[in-house]
Amino acid sequence: MLNLTGIGVTGHIPAEIGRLRQLRFLDLSGNILSDAIPSTIGNLTRLEILRLSNNTLSGHIPPRLLQSTRNLRRLSLVWNDLSGNIPPYLFNNTPSLNNINLGTNSLSGPIPSGLASCQHLQKISLSYNFFVDVVPTWLAQLEQLTYLSLGTNSLHGSVPAVLSNLTRLTILDLCYNNLTGEIPKELGLMQELLYLYLEQNLLTGPIPPSLGNLSKLSYLLLANNSLSGSVPAVPHSLITLHLQYNNLSGNLKFLSSLSNSTRLQYLVLHYNSFTGRIPDTVGNLSAQLVEFSLGYNKLTGGLPSSLSNLSSLELIYLPNNQLTGEIPESIARVQNLVWLDVSNNDMSGTIPAQIGMLSNLQRLFIYGNRFHGSIPESIGDLTMLEEVGFSENQFNSTIPACLFHLDRIISLYLSNNSFSGPLPSDVSGLKQVDTIDLSFNFLLGSIPESFGKLNMITNLNLSHNSFEDSIPVSFKELRSLEWLDLSSNNLSGTIPMFLANLTFLKSLNLSFNNLQGKVPEGGVFSNISLQSLIGNIGLCGIPQLGFSPCIEKPHSNTMHFLRFLLPSVTIAFGCTVIFIYQTIRKKLKNKREVEDSGIDPNNVMYHGHLSYHELVLATGNFSDDNLLGTGSFGKVYKGQLSTGFTVAVKVLHMQQEQAIRSFDAECSTLRMARHRNLIKILNVCSNLEFRALVLQYMPNGSLEMLLHSNGIEHLGFLKRLDILLDVSMAMEYLHHEHHDVVLHCDLKPSNVLFDEDMTAHIADFGIAKMLLGDDNSIITASMLGTLGYMAPEYGSYGKASRKSDVFSYGIMLLEVFTGKRPTNPMFVADLSITRWVRQAFPTHLASVLDDRLFQGVSSSAGNLNHFLTATFELGLICSSDSPDQRMSMRDVTVALKKIKKHYTESLISATTMSATL
Numbered sequence: 044m045l046n047l048t049g050i051g052v053t054g055h056i057p058a059e060i061g062r063l064r065q066l067r068f069l070d071l072s073g074n075i076l077s078d079a080i081p082s083t084i085g086n087l088t089r090l091e092i093l094r095l096s097n098n099t100l101s102g103h104i105p106p107r108l109l110q111s112t113r114n115l116r117r118l119s120l121v122w123n124d125l126s127g128n129i130p131p132y133l134f135n136n137t138p139s140l141n142n143i144n145l146g147t148n149s150l151s152g153p154i155p156s157g158l159a160s161c162q163h164l165q166k167i168s169l170s171y172n173f174f175v176d177v178v179p180t181w182l183a184q185l186e187q188l189t190y191l192s193l194g195t196n197s198l199h200g201s202v203p204a205v206l207s208n209l210t211r212l213t214i215l216d217l218c219y220n221n222l223t224g225e226i227p228k229e230l231g232l233m234q235e236l237l238y239l240y241l242e243q244n245l246l247t248g249p250i251p252p253s254l255g256n257l258s259k260l261s262y263l264l265l266a267n268n269s270l271s272g273s274v275p276a277v278p279h280s281l282i283t284l285h286l287q288y289n290n291l292s293g294n295l296k297f298l299s300s301l302s303n304s305t306r307l308q309y310l311v312l313h314y315n316s317f318t319g320r321i322p323d324t325v326g327n328l329s330a331q332l333v334e335f336s337l338g339y340n341k342l343t344g345g346l347p348s349s350l351s352n353l354s355s356l357e358l359i360y361l362p363n364n365q366l367t368g369e370i371p372e373s374i375a376r377v378q379n380l381v382w383l384d385v386s387n388n389d390m391s392g393t394i395p396a397q398i399g400m401l402s403n404l405q406r407l408f409i410y411g412n413r414f415h416g417s418i419p420e421s422i423g424d425l426t427m428l429e430e431v432g433f434s435e436n437q438f439n440s441t442i443p444a445c446l447f448h449l450d451r452i453i454s455l456y457l458s459n460n461s462f463s464g465p466l467p468s469d470v471s472g473l474k475q476v477d478t479i480d481l482s483f484n485f486l487l488g489s490i491p492e493s494f495g496k497l498n499m500i501t502n503l504n505l506s507h508n509s510f511e512d513s514i515p516v517s518f519k520e521l522r523s524l525e526w527l528d529l530s531s532n533n534l535s536g537t538i539p540m541f542l543a544n545l546t547f548l549k550s551l552n553l554s555f556n557n558l559q560g561k562v563p564e565g566g567v568f569s570n571i572s573l574q575s576l577i578g579n580i581g582l583c584g585i586p587q588l589g590f591s592p593c594i595e596k597p598h599s600n601t602m603h604f605l606r607f608l609l610p611s612v613t614i615a616f617g618c619t620v621i622f623i624y625q626t627i628r629k630k631l632k633n634k635r636e637v638e639d640s641g642i643d644p645n646n647v648m649y650h651g652h653l654s655y656h657e658l659v660l661a662t663g664n665f666s667d668d669n670l671l672g673t674g675s676f677g678k679v680y681k682g683q684l685s686t687g688f689t690v691a692v693k694v695l696h697m698q699q700e701q702a703i704r705s706f707d708a709e710c711s712t713l714r715m716a717r718h719r720n721l722i723k724i725l726n727v728c729s730n731l732e733f734r735a736l737v738l739q740y741m742p743n744g745s746l747e748m749l750l751h752s753n754g755i756e757h758l759g760f761l762k763r764l765d766i767l768l769d770v771s772m773a774m775e776y777l778h779h780e781h782h783d784v785v786l787h788c789d790l791k792p793s794n795v796l797f798d799e800d801m802t803a804h805i806a807d808f809g810i811a812k813m814l815l816g817d818d819n820s821i822i823t824a825s826m827l828g829t830l831g832y833m834a835p836e837y838g839s840y841g842k843a844s845r846k847s848d849v850f851s852y853g854i855m856l857l858e859v860f861t862g863k864r865p866t867n868p869m870f871v872a873d874l875s876i877t878r879w880v881r882q883a884f885p886t887h888l889a890s891v892l893d894d895r896l897f898q899g900v901s902s903s904a905g906n907l908n909h910f911l912t913a914t915f916e917l918g919l920i921c922s923s924d925s926p927d928q929r930m931s932m933r934d935v936t937v938a939l940k941k942i943k944k945h946y947t948e949s950l951i952s953a954t955t956m957s958a959t960l
Contacts, residue, residue, distance in 0.1 A: 044066075044067065044068040045063070045066060045068065045069050045070070045071075046068065046070045047070065047071050047074065048070045048071070048072045048073050048074075048094070049072070049073035049074070050073075050074065050873050051074060051075065051870070051873050051874060051875040051878070052071065052074035052075065052076060052873065053074065053075045053076065053077070053867075053868060053869070053870035053874060053875075054076065054077070054078075054868060054870075055076065055077060055078035055079075055868075056071065056076055056078075056080065056081050056084075056095075056100075057081070058081040058083045059083070060081060060083060060084060060087075061081065061083025061084060061085070061086040061087065062083075062086075063087065064086065064087065064088060064089070065089055066087050066089065066090055067089050067090060067091045067092070067114075068090075068091060068092045069084070069087070069090060069092065069093050069094070070092065070094040071094070071095050071098070072094045072095060072096040072097050072098070072119065073096070073097045073098075074097070074098050075098065075099060075831075075866055075868075075870060075875075076095070076098040076099065076100055077098070077099045077100065077101065077868045078100070078101065078102070078868075079100070079101065079102035079103075079105070080095065080100055080102070080104065080105055080108060080120075080125075081105070082105035082106070082107040082108055084105075084108055084112075085105070085107040085108050085109060085110040085111055085112065086111060087111070087112060088111045088112065088113070088114075089114060090112045090114065090115055091114050091115060091116050091117070091139075092115075092116065092117045093112070093115060093117065093118050093119070094117070094118075094119040095119070095120050095123070096119045096120060096121040096122050096123070096144070097121070097122040097123075097830075098122070098123050099123065099124055099830075099866060100120070100123040100124065100125060101123070101124040101125065101126070102125065102126070102127075103125070103126065103127035103128075103130075104120070104125060104127070104129055104130060104133065104150075105130075106130035106132065106133065108130075108133065109133055109134065109136060109137050110136060111136065112136070112137060113136055113137065113138065113139065114139055115137050115139060115140055116139050116140060116141050116142065117140075117141070117142040117143075118137075118140065118142070118143045118144070118145075119142075119143075119144045120144070120145050120148065121144045121145065121146045121147050121148070121168070122146075122147045122148075123147075123148050124148065124149060125145075125148040125149065125150055126148070126149040126150065126151065127150065127151065127152070128150070128151060128152030128153070129145075129150060129152065129154075129155040130155075131155065131156070131157065132157060133155060133157055134155060134157035134158050134160065134161055135157050135160065137161055138160065138161065138162070138163070139163060140158075140161040140163065140164060141161075141163045141164055141165045141166070141187070142164075142165060142166045143158070143161075143164065143166065143167055143168070144166070144168040145168070145169050145172070146168045146169060146170045146171050146172065146192065147170070147171040147172075148171070148172055149172065149173060150169075150172040150173065150174065151172070151173040151174060151175065152174065152175065152176075153174065153175070153176040154169060154174055154176045154179055154193070156179065156181065158185075159179075159181040159182075159184060159185070161185070162184075162185065162186075162187070163187060164185045164187065164188055165187050165188060165189050165190065166188075166189065166190040167182075167185075167188065167190065167191050167192070167193075168190065168192040169192065169193050169196070170192045170193060170194040170195050170196070170216060171194070171195045171196075172195075172196050173196060173197055174193070174196040174197065174198065175196075175197045175198075175199075176196075176198055176199075177198065177199060177200035177201075177203075178193065178198055178200065178201075178202060178203050178206070178217065178222070179203075180203045180205050182203075182206060182209070183203070183205035183206055183207075183208040183209060184208075185209070186208070186209070186210075186211070187211060188209050188211065188212055189211050189212055189213050189214070189235075190212070190213065190214045191206075191209070191212060191214065191215055191216065192214065192216040193216065193217055193220070194216040194217060194218040194219050194220065194240060195218065195219040195220070196219075196220055197220065197221060198217070198220040198221065198222060199220070199221045199222065199223070200222065200223065200224075201222065201223060201224035201225075201227075202217060202222055202224065202226060202227055202230075202241070202246075203227070204227035204228075204229040204230075205229075206227075206229075206230065206233075207227070207229035207230055207231075207232040207233055209233065210232070210233060210234065210235065211235055212233050212235060212236060213235050213236060213237045213238065214236075214237060214238040214240075215230075215233070215236060215238065215239055215240065216238070216240040217240065217241055217244070218240045218241060218242040218243055218244070218264070219242065219243045219244075220243075220244055221244065221245055222241070222244040222245060222246060223244075223245045223246065223247070224246065224247065224248070225246065225247060225248030225249070225251075226241065226246060226248070226250065226251055226254075226265075226270075227251070228251040228252075228253045229253070230251065230253070230254065230257075231251060231252075231253025231254050231255070231256045231257060232253075232256075233257065234256075234257065234258065234259065235259060236257050236259065236260055237259055237260060237261050237262065238260075238261065238262045239254070239257070239260060239262065239263050239264070239265075240262065240264045241264065241265050241268070242264045242265065242266045242267050242268070242285065243266070243267040243268070244267075244268050245268065245269065246265075246268040246269065246270060247268070247269045247270065247271065248270065248271065248272070249270065249271060249272035249273075249275075250265065250270060250272070250274055250275055250286075250291075251275070252275035252276065254275070254277065254278070255275055255276040255277055255278055255300070256278075257278050257280075258278060258279075258280060259278075259280055260278045260280055260281060261280055261281060261282045261283070261306070262281070262282060262283045263277065263278070263281055263283070263284050263285070264283065264285040265285065265286055265289070266285040266286060266287045266288050266289065266311070267287070267288045267289075268288075268289055269289065269290055270286070270289040270290065270291055271289070271290045271291065271292065272291065272292065272293070273291070273292060273293030273294070273297070274286065274291055274293065274297040275297060276297055276300035277297065277300055277301065278304075279300070279301070279303045279304045279305075280304070280306065281301065281304050281306070281307050282306045282307060282308050282309070283307075283308060283309040283311075284301075284307070284309065284310055284311065284312075285309070285311045286311065286312050286315065287311050287312060287313045287314050287315070287336070288313075288314045288315075289314075289315050290315065290316060291312075291315040291316065291317065292315070292316040292317065292318065293317065293318065293319075294317065294318060294319035294320075295317060295319060295320075295321060295322055295337075295342075296322065298310075298322060298324060298325060298328070299322065299324050299327075301328055301329075302324060302327040302328065304328070304329050305329050305330075305331070306329060306331060307328060307329035307331065307332055308329070308331050308332060308333045308334070309332075309333060309334045310328070310332060310334060310335055310336065311334060311336045312336060312337050312340070313336045313337060313338040313339050313340070313360060314338070314339045314340075315339075315340050316340060316341055317337065317340040317341065317342060318340070318341045318342065318343070319342065319343065319344070320342065320343060320344030320345075321337070321342060321344065321346065321347055321366075322347070323347045323348075323349050324349070325347055325349060325350060325353070326347065326348075326349025326350060326351070326352035326353065327349075327352070328353060329353075330352075330353065330354060330355060331355050332353045332355060332356055333355055333356065333357050333358065334356075334357065334358045334360070335350070335353065335356055335358065335359050335360070336358065336360040337360070337361050337364070338360045338361055338362040338363055338364070338384065339362065339363045339364075340363075340364050341364065341365060342361070342364040342365065342366060343364075343365045343366065343367065344366065344367065344368070345366065345367055345368025345369070345371075345390075346361075346366065346368065346369075346370065346371055346374075346385070347371075348371040348372075348373040350371070350373070350374065350377065351371070351373035351374060351375075351376040351377055353377065354376070354377065354378065354379065355379055356377050356379060356380055357379050357380060357381045357382065357403075358380075358381060358382045359377075359380065359382070359383050359384065359385075360382065360384050361384060361385050361388070362384045362385065362386040362387050362388070362408065363386070363387045363388075364387075364388050365388065365389055366385065366388040366389065366390055367388070367389050367390060367391070368390060368391070368392070369390065369391065369392030369393070369395075370385065370390070370392070370394065370395055370398075370409075371395070372395040372397050374395065374397075374398070374401070375395065375397035375398060375399075375400040375401060376400075377401070378400070378401070378402065378403065379403055380401050380403060380404055381403055381404060381405050381406070382404075382405065382406045383401075383404065383406070383407055383408070383409075384406065384408040385408070385409055385412070386408040386409060386410045386411050386412070386432060387410070387411035387412075388411070388412055389412065389413065390409070390412040390413065390414065391412065391413040391414060391415065392414065392415075392416075393414065393415065393416035393417070393419075394409070394414060394416070394418060394419055394422075395419070396419040396420075396421050397421070398419060398421060398422065398425070399419065399420075399421025399422060399423070399424035399425060400421075400424070401425060402424065402425070402426070402427065403427055404425050404427060404428055405427050405428060405429045405430070405451075406428075406429060406430045407425070407428060407430070407431055407432065408430070408432040409432065409433060409436070410432040410433060410434040410435050410436065410456060411434070411435045411436075412435075412436055413436060413437055414433075414436040414437065414438065415436070415437040415438060415439060416438065416439070416440065417438065417439075417440030417441070417443070418433070418438065418440070418442065418443050418446060419443075420443055420445055422443065422445060422446060422449075423443070423445025423446065423448060423449065425449065426449065426450075426451065427451060428449050428451060428452055429451050429452060429453050429454075429475075430452070430453060430454045431446075431452060431454065431455050431456065431457075432454075432456045433456060433457050433460065434456045434457060434458045434459050434460070434480065435458070435459045435460075436459075436460050437460065437461060438457075438460040438461060438462055439460070439461040439462070439463065440462065440463070440464075441462065441463060441464035441465075442457065442462050442464075442466060442467070442481075442486075444467035444469070447467055447469065447470040447471075447472050447473055448472035449472065449473070450472055450473065450474045450475060451475055452473050452475065452476050453475055453476060453477050453478070454476070454477060454478040454479075455473070455476060455478065455479045455480070456478070456480045457480065457481050457484070458480045458481060458482040458483050458484070458504065459482070459483045459484075460483075460484055461484065461485055462481070462484040462485065462486060463484070463485040463486065463487070464486065464487065464488075465486070465487060465488030465489070466481075466486060466488065466490070466491050467491070468491050468493065469491070469493050470491050470493050470494055470497070471493040471496035471497065473497055473500075474497075474499070475499060476497055476499065476500055477499060477500060477501050477502065478500070478501065478502040478503075479497075479500065479502070479503050479504070480502070480504040481504065481505050481508065482504045482505065482506040482507050482508070482528065483506070483507040483508075484507070484508050485508065485509060486505075486508040486509065486510060487508070487509040487510065487511065488510065488511065489510065489511060489512040489515075490505060490510050490512070490514070490515050490529075490534075491515070492515045492516070492517045493517070494515060494517060494518065494521070495515060495516075495517020495518055495519070495520040495521060496517070496520070497521065498520060498521065498522065498523060499523055500521060500523060500524060501523050501524060501525045501526065501547070502524075502525065502526040503521075503524065503526070503527050503528070504526070504527075504528040505528065505529055505532070506528040506529060506530040506531050506532070506552065507530070507531040507532075508531075508532055509532060509533055510529070510532040510533065510534060511532075511533045511534065511535070512534065512535065512536070513534065513535060513536030513537075513539075514529065514534060514536070514538070514539055514542075516539065516541075518539065518541070518542070519539070519541035519544070519545075521545065522545065522546065522547070523547060524545055524547060524548055525547045525548060525549050525550070526548075526549065526550045527542075527548065527550070527551050527552070528550075528551075528552040529552065529553055529556065530552040530553060530554040530555055530556070530575075530578075531554070531555045531556075531578075532555075532556050533556065533557060534553075534556040534557060534558060535556070535557040535558065535559070536558065536559070536560075537558065537559060537560035537561070538553060538558055538560065538561075538562060538563055538582075539563075540563045542563060542566065542567065542568075543563040543564065543565040543566035543567065543568050544565075544566060545566065545567065546566075548566065548567040549567065549688075550567070551567045551568075551571065551575060552574075552575045553575060553576055553579065554574060554575055554576060554577045554578045554579070555577070555578030555579070556578065556579055557579065557580075557581070558579040558581065558582060559579065559580075559581025559582060560581065560582065560583065560593075561582075561583055561584045561593045562576065562582055562583070562584040562585050562590065564584075568585075571585075571588075572588075573588045573589065576588065576590075654728065655728055655733055657684065657685065658682065658692055658728055658735060658737070660685070661682030661683055661684050661685075661690070661692065662680040662681070662682040662692055665678075665680055665692075665694065666680075669681045669682065671691060677693060677694050677695040678693075678694050679691055679692065679693045679694075680692045680694065681740065682737075689740045689742075690725060690737050690738065690739070690740050691737075691738045691739065691740045691741065692735050692736075692737055692738075693735060693736040693737075693738060694733075694734075694735045695734045695735065695736075718772070718773050718776045718777075719802070720769045720770065720772055720773035720776075720802070720803055720804055720805060721773050721776070721777075721804060721805055722738055722739050722741070722796060722804040722805065722806040723738065723739045724736055724737070724738055725737045725738060725739065738806070739798070739804070741796035741797055741798055741804060741806075742797075742798065742799050743796075743797035743798065743799065743801055744796070744797060745792060745793050745794070745795060745796050745797070746766060746792035746793070746795035746796075746797075746803070746855075746859070747791070747792040747793035747795075749797075750792055750858065750859065750862060751862075751864070759896065760896060760907060760910070760911070760946070761943070761946065761947070762801075763859050763860065763896070764914070764939065764942065764943050764946070765803075765943070766795070766803045766859065767855075767856055767859060767939060768936070768939045768940065768943065769802060769803035769804075770790075770795055770803055770805060770852065770855070771852065771932060771935045771936045771939055772936055773803075773804075773805045774787070774790070774805070774848060774852060774932040774935075775932040775933050775935070775936045777932075778845050778848070778931070778932045778933070779931070779932065779933050784845065786843050786844070786845065786847070786848055787805065787848050787851075788843055788847070788848070789807060789829055789832070789851075790805070790832065790848055790851035790852055790855065791829050791831075791832045791851065791855060792855055792858060792859075793807075794806050794807040795855075830866065831854065831864065831865035831866040831876075832850075832851040832854050832855065832865065833847070833850075833851070834846065834847035834850035834851065834926070835850075835924055836926060844926065845931065845932070846926035846927075846929045847926070848932070849921050849929045849930060849931070849932060849935070850921065850922055850923075850926075850929060852921055852932070852935065853877075853917075853918050853919070853920070853921025853922030853923075853929070854876065854877070854918075854922050856914070856917065856918035856921065856922075857876050857877065857880055857915070857918045857919075857922065858876065860892065860893060860896065860911070860914060860915065860918070861876065861879075861880065861891050861892065861893055862893030862894075862895065862896075863876060863879075863891075863893075864876075877919065877922045879891060880915060880918070880919060881919055884912075884915055884916070884919065885912045885915070885916070888908070888911055888912065888915060889908075892911070907946075910942055910945070910946045910949075913938075913942050914939075914942060917930075917935065917938050917939070917942075921935065
């Protein structure tokens with residue numbers, strides 16, 4: 044037996060291993076082995092177990108790998124970089140083989156037919172490769188097979204009905220392929236089946252009623268196909284039922300067949316064509332049900348009060364149907380509810396006062412209905428609330444002050460209602476708010492000065508109300524503000540000069556007020572249009588827009604004054620008529636477009652939606668010339684919007700469910716978390732067939748490029764320290780300063796991007812997780828990070844915590860100062876980047892330093908070794924195997940700031956001494 048699993052072995056597998064003729068068990072999995080697999084392993088005639096999984100092995104599988112291994116029972120090469128076709132005769136001499144796993148490689152060509160001779164096979168896993176083939180019918184001859192996974196390949200053709208001969212099969216995974224035709228009814232004969240995974244194919248036709256006979260089936264995942272017809276009765280044993288994104292129709296009577304499904308947790312049926320009412324029998328579903336998702340169908344009737352029986356529900360997702368009636372008062376009994384979305388229906392009535400009992404509610408979307416009355420005071424009890432969407436209803440009261448005391452709210456949409464009266468004088472409780480839209484109401488009085496305390500807000504829309512008096516002086520404190528719309532009010536006084544000094548302000552609309560005096564210059568006013576100022580008859584300046592020059596002497600000749608005033612009034616009046624006409628047409632057009640687009644206005648970060656057409660124009664039809672990068676879940680393009688603004692457009696692979704989860708995670712994280720060192724989400728384009736994030740464009744690439752593309756030579760010790768400090772401050776914010784703890788889960792140099800000033804920004808939150816609880820809290824992550832940067836407890840068990848991010852940071856710190864990736868083939872035996880540095884620490888650090896580090900470093904920094912020692916010590920502590928030994932990101936930031944401070948002081952001191960001499 045030779046078992047070296049998970050001890051950090053690097054280098055290549057020596058050909059001499061073929062001399063160990065008595066070897067029965069060879070396990071080199073979980074290391075960093077690279078290069079090709081030696082064919083001499085084929086000389087091991089007594090070999091029974093061969094496991095080389097979770098390495099970085101590359102090249103083709105040698106044709107002679109299994110030439111003499113007649114006793115081989117298990118073969119695992121999963122999680123490597125193997126490529127090419129599998130040799131056609133590879134399995135001709137392995138009659139005892141019962142378990143083969145070649146998944147997560149880059150293998151191609153046909154599925155090896157030689158496996159048909161391995162009659163003892165129990166498990167076959169070839170998923171996550173590039174096999175191009177049909178699903179072989181000879182698989183049906185492998186009568187002992189219990190596990191068959193061919194998902195995420197390029198398989199075509201139909202699902203063979205003869206697979207039903209595999210009566211012992213418990214898992215059948217054919218997802219993410221190009222399979223066509225109907226689901227064979229014969230699959231209903233596979234009585235041991237626990238997991239049927241056919242998602243993301245091109246399957247058509249009905250769901251066979253015979254699947255209801257699978258009495259042990261726990262997971263039925265048929266989403267993202269073109270299935271049609273009604274849904275038959277399904278097995279009572281289900282835990283998860285995924286039928287979303289199909290063409291299924293008919294009513295929901297099939298839900299009654301789930302009444303005895305005591306284990307059902309996920310019922311996901313959105314984006315189909317189901318009709319009729321949601322039956323009262325839904326209250327008989329499993330008490331363990333977590334997700335009830337029926338959005339984007341054609342359902343009618345009201346919400347059944349029996350939903351309140353489902354005490355474990357966390358998500359009720361019913362947008363874009365034709366639902367009527369009220370929100371039942373009994374909804375308050377669903378105490379675990381986190382997300383309630385009944386937007387874009389035809390519901391009415393008032394919001395039940397009992398809604399304040401939903402103490403875990405974070406997202407409340409009821410926009411696009413006919414709700415009226417007032418917002419109940421009990422909404423102030425929803426202390427976890429983050430996103431509120433009440434727009435496009437008929438609310439006709441004042442806005443309760445308690446709504447402005449919810450300090451976790453990030454977006455507040457109350458537009459297009461009939462809210463009246465003044466706003467509360469104190470709105471400063473919205474400490475985390477990013478977007479407030481109160482437009483198209485009947486609000487009056489002064490705009491509260493307390494808006495100036497909302498220092499995280501980027502989008503404020505108070506347009507089309509009856510606000511009076513001047514623009515508050517406190518607005519000068521809104522340094523993050525990017526979009527401000529105060530149009531169509533009764534504001535008076537002058538336009539404050541400080542608006543020109545708001546650095547991030549991109550869009551300002553002050554039209555149709557009673558403003559007067561000089562229009563400021565600079566900042567947002569440099570490119571302001573007439574449409575943003577029109578309707579203010581007393582303004583002067585900016586003659587190119589038709590305003591008269593400002594008159595220096597207010598008591599000059601009246602005729603002289605009128606000579607300038609009358610043309611302006613005439614122009615303004617004419618422009619007003621034209622503008623009103625165009626505005627009405629534009630609103631009608633936009634309303635139709637929004638209704639047809641399927642875009643959720645509450646999922647858009649900034650004012651104004653970007654359409655798919657605009658993104659096509661911006662990226663040159665997603666041209667490869669504009670391609671910035673390709674990842675697991677999509678591609679990123681450089682784009683230039685019609686405004687001239689350059690952005691990065693991240694387009695998701697819609698055929699991957701993980702990509703959609705990645706989109707949701709990244710969108711959720713970036714919308715809620717705001718920091719100068721986090722990349723910003725600027726907009727979202729999302730509909731049935733397309734999802735994209737519009738992000739800040741980072742013109743100076745990534746830290747990965749700088750480190751490994753010969754760009755780092757211009758960055759000395761201090762600049763590298765600054766980069767790591769930027770990253771640590773962002774991670775400190777996510778871990779300790781944001782109202783929820785956010786775990787990045789995939790921190791690495793390629794996810795650190797640089798703007799035009801070489802400021803570092805953390806990006807790619809596709810697998811980010813929210814963590815609730817104390818410093819020792821741990822969650823289980825379904826999508827793991829990147830090999831080499833994952834903490835041991837994360838890579839082995841999928842357990843993520845703050846300390847797993849700290850480990851990734853520590854590895855990145857060592858990489859920045861050594862210039863070596865953690866997966867570099869130079870590391871051999873039990874050596875990893877951490878152990879390599881630890882062996883050199885502290886007296887021989889020069890042997891592990893990146894040689895380019897000293898380029899441009901003056902001789903006056905003779906004591907650099909002291910600061911390098913402190914920096915490497917920090918990296919080693921952060922990358923400790925034990926989470927308990929790692930520092931917190933807060934302490935890391937403090938330590939780095941201390942190192943930088945003392946190093947800078949030493950440079951100044953050395954320079955001063957040199958000048959004195």
